[in-house]
Amino acid sequence: MTTTLKPATAARAAGHQPGPLALALRQGRLELTQFLRSRESVVFTMGFPVVMILIFAAVFDGEIAPGVSYPQYFITGMIATGLMTVSFQNLGIWIPIERDRGVLKRYRGTPMPKWVYFAGKVIMVVVISVVETALLLAVSVAVFDLQLPGTATKWLTFGWVSVLGITACTLCGIAVSSLARTSRSGSAVVTPIALVLQFTSGVFFVFTELPSWMQQVAALFPLKWMCQGLRSVFLPGAFAGQEPGGSYELGRVALVLAAWCVIGLLLCLGTFRWTTRRDG
């Protein structure tokens, strides 16, 4: 410091502002509090995958392959869908609402570093994802004897596929939030994208039974690879022969999801808007 501090400035320097980690955690807590207090979003976000797997289990009775029941297959799609709902859909719908209401403008008027806003969202998404997936697995084990992964390697794969998938979907959700012009159009933008991906990525159908062109289109997007990575966790190794590539292709799963993380990040940095178009 070469300049002399004015008394006011000196007093400010003495004040203690939370460090970056504390700021992020505070913001995450605020986001979670807001989420948990809006009962509809809790019920629908948490309940949707559970309801879906119960319906699937009731409709499809039997085995896809020896030792592989339908619920054992579809749980992978439901986990992936749940992760995408919490991250991609949740953010793609909520951020436009917050932008429209002026929440983002209000944050911009404070000394809060911009990244803290996103960190808060990420913390919220991760916490809800963990709770929601745990609930889905617990119900599935209780109702139709879902077999949980038996080895540490499989749990590890479960972990990294989920983390990469959530990261990619979170970043894409933030990026897509800038497409919505008003608070009402967020779900109109996000829902069709999510539905089309779910139908083409092997969430509602056995992936290999889809037309091959559809498989190829789906392979461009993250959801297909999240499902495939999760199949390697929940299905026997022998089932890998039925995958389009003849194996679970975990290397390619990692590569594509990581690529989507990069694409999502670039889109966020390039397109994110803190104000509505009306605000200029």
Place this chain on the structure above:
Amino acid sequence: MDNELAIVARGLRKAYGKNVAVAGVDLEVRRGEVFALLGPNGAGKTTTVEILEGYRRRDAGEVSVLDSDPAAPAASWRNRIGIVLQGVGEFDELSVSELVHHFAGFYADADDPEKVIARVGLAGKARARTHTLSGGQKRRLDVALGIIGRPELLFLDEPTTGFDPEARREFWQLIRDLAAAGTTIVLTTHYLDEAEALADRVGVIAGGRLIEVAAPEHLGNRQQAQATVSWRTPEGLTESTESATPTELVTELATRFGGEVPGLTVTRPTLEDIYLKMIGHR
């Protein structure tokens, strides 16, 4: 550089497509003063203030706010600025206390949240969710969020819209207290009585230009304006005369009527009259 001016703008311009919102505004706000910006809707008031707040970029001109260019706002600069937005229900699910505490965490030298909540008159509502607040209470919450960082410079955008008369008086007192403690205040308002009650100087903006800056009592040469003396003639008609020496005229009338003058009024133009005349001529 230490400067006795909190805000300096020279040749400020901003257009949205072909629509020129701000067409060359020159403005100076001194440290410690309360400056009111008046103007009809669409005059460029909000655009001007939002450029000063660091929300919008200007097309041309030079701007310095607390010795920094607001187009590149640093966190250290934001620490010294308070902005009272016209917000409505952005954080429905949180309580007043939670929200003010949270925002206090963003500032290096934040005020005590409980003290600020009491100061804006929301102590009884501290635990209430924000969606249960009335319109006036929400505005007080906006004010609390604007002053929680103990700003040197506070921007208020139509702060008392939706207030009942009593709440407005209380709010004015709060602004006077902040000003007395040395806070520089820039407010936009539609209410001329508010500008007159609070502002040291008033700037009138119309058609994207600042057409006059003066103390409220001097705006539009108001102090030199002639008084209007009216009375009722014995025939029952109302007669009015503009006069620079109304006392003399009233004395003369009293003599003429031999005492009480029927229907006597002496008026001077209000700030509102002056203001309407100014913007009407644009």
